[in-house]
Amino acid sequence: MCLAIPAKVISIEGSNALVTIEDVEYQASLLLIDDVHPGDFVMIHAGFAIEKVDAEEAAETLRLLNEIAANSPQ
Amino acid sequence: MKYIDEYRKKDLILAVSEELKRVSKKKITLMEVCGGHTMAIHRFGLHTLLPPSIRLLSGPGCPVCVSSQHFLDTAIAYSKVPGAIITTYGDLIRVPGSVSSLEKEKANGKDIRIVYSVLDSLEIARNNPGRPLFFLGIGFETTAPATAAAIVQAKTDNISNFFVLSAHKVMPPVMKALVDEGVKIDGFIAPGHVTAITGTAIYNDLATVYGLGVVVAGFEPVDMMQAILMLTRQLEAGEPKVEIQYKRIVHHAGNTIAAGFLNRVFEPRDDRWRGLGTIPASGLKIRDEFSAFDAEKTFPLTVPVPTDPKGCICGSILRGLKTPNDCGLFATRCTPSDPVGACMVSGEGTCATYYKYRS
Numbered sequence: 001m002c003l004a005i006p007a008k009v010i011s012i013e014g015s016n017a018l019v020t021i022e023d024v025e026y027q028a029s030l031l032l033i034d035d036v037h038p039g040d041f042v043m044i045h046a047g048f049a050i051e052k053v054d055a056e057e058a059a060e061t062l063r064l065l066n067e068i069a070a071n072s073p074q
Numbered sequence: 075m076k077y078i079d080e081y082r083k084k085d086l087i088l089a090v091s092e093e094l095k096r097v098s099k100k101k102i103t104l105m106e107v108c109g110g111h112t113m114a115i116h117r118f119g120l121h122t123l124l125p126p127s128i129r130l131l132s133g134p135g136c137p138v139c140v141s142s143q144h145f146l147d148t149a150i151a152y153s154k155v156p157g158a159i160i161t162t163y164g165d166l167i168r169v170p171g172s173v174s175s176l177e178k179e180k181a182n183g184k185d186i187r188i189v190y191s192v193l194d195s196l197e198i199a200r201n202n203p204g205r206p207l208f209f210l211g212i213g214f215e216t217t218a219p220a221t222a223a224a225i226v227q228a229k230t231d232n233i234s235n236f237f238v239l240s241a242h243k244v245m246p247p248v249m250k251a252l253v254d255e256g257v258k259i260d261g262f263i264a265p266g267h268v269t270a271i272t273g274t275a276i277y278n279d280l281a282t283v284y285g286l287g288v289v290v291a292g293f294e295p296v297d298m299m300q301a302i303l304m305l306t307r308q309l310e311a312g313e314p315k316v317e318i319q320y321k322r323i324v325h326h327a328g329n330t331i332a333a334g335f336l337n338r339v340f341e342p343r344d345d346r347w348r349g350l351g352t353i354p355a356s357g358l359k360i361r362d363e364f365s366a367f368d369a370e371k372t373f374p375l376t377v378p379v380p381t382d383p384k385g386c387i388c389g390s391i392l393r394g395l396k397t398p399n400d401c402g403l404f405a406t407r408c409t410p411s412d413p414v415g416a417c418m419v420s421g422e423g424t425c426a427t428y429y430k431y432r433s
Binding site for chain 1: 075076077078080081085086088089090092093110163190191192193194213216217219220223227267270271293296297300303319321322323324329331332335422
């Protein structure tokens with residue numbers, strides 16, 4: 001139940017968005033977030049977008065982890 | 075899949091595992107309180123990648139598992155209201171009440187429908203104006219805003235046959251209750267999507283008053299390993315605090331729009347958690363302003379409180395005191411296809427998880 005899945009916003013009509021998850025289309029309500037544009041990624045939970053994915057933070061997380069991997073004696 | 079695959083990379087998971095073995099000296103116990111986290115740990119075998127100094131406990135993080143038998147009995151009672159349509163998330167359909175389940179009642183001819191979104195429920199109400207439509211509101215702070223938004227929409231659109239039976243709950247009181255009860259926890263792996271809504275302030279007391287580390291974690295294996303590393307580093311340094319690992323989704327301020335809906339429509343109340351008893355201020359009740367959409371106010375029903383099923387130790391499992399392997403019913407009398415307790419029924423329940431990934 002806590003699961004949410006990242007989806008790409010394709011188009012927006014009023015408070016609803018057409019999103020894709022692995023090329024499969026879904027409807028998602030945008031009632032709980034604002035400032036969303038086609039091309040953004042959002043987390044979908046029970047038919048609602050609950051937050052946008054912050055691409056910069058996503059990259060930064062991976063950068064930190066890659067640093068640990070690089071320093072790891074393997 | 076974008077924003078998933080990158081966080082499942084084996085080399086990153088193993089690198090963090092190596093780093094944990096290097097830095098972890100103190101014996102620590104970490105608890106996760108989210109069914110999604112329980113699943114991630116077992117699906118990816120993360121507990122096998124931790125040094126022996128780190129112990130992981132699964133807490134009461136599955137909203138289906140902690141829905142009391144009484145709630146299910148009440149939902150079944152509502153299905154008997156003349157003309158009633160019951161709508162529910164799929165997770166609840168097989169959860170056993172004291173005598174029956176929604177699935178069994180559906181087979182017996184009651185109009186019980188699974189919905190993906192609460193807005194689908196609202197549409198069904200709109201399309202069936204003469205009939206009372208009940209939506210079973212389960213879930214934590216991740217899901218409650220959606221129910222709240224639907225109630226606001228129902229009020230705006232004057233949909234007078236849409237009613238919510240709220241069993242929504244909130245996380246921090248149960249986290250504190252476990253620590254107050256004496257369950258030995260040094261840190262919490264905090265739920266990523268709950269916190270995306272609420273923000274991190276709800277955990278401040280756990281760090282400043284209780285001295286526990288709290289790291290808000292995402293749900294991919296790399297996220298969980300990184301969160302465990304962050305907690306380990308905090309506890310090794312003796313500096314417990316509230317941190318976010320899941321930065322691509324969670325902000326300290328949370329999602330104020332979603333939280334706004336939740337607080338506008340709901341207020342806290344004491345609530346019964348399956349296996350844990352009543353926890354103060356841990357449930358969400360629909361405010362008086364929206365009582366026209368509150369099933370409990372518009373169709374008050376009295377349903378007796380049942381006793382817990384014999385031999386079921388869900389309560390101890392939800393507290394992290396016992397594991398499914400300690401239960402005499404596990405995998406014998408209680409299986410996913412014929413469950414006794416909710417820990418086995420819910421796909422994210424501790425027992426269902428152990429059953430699925432058992433060797």
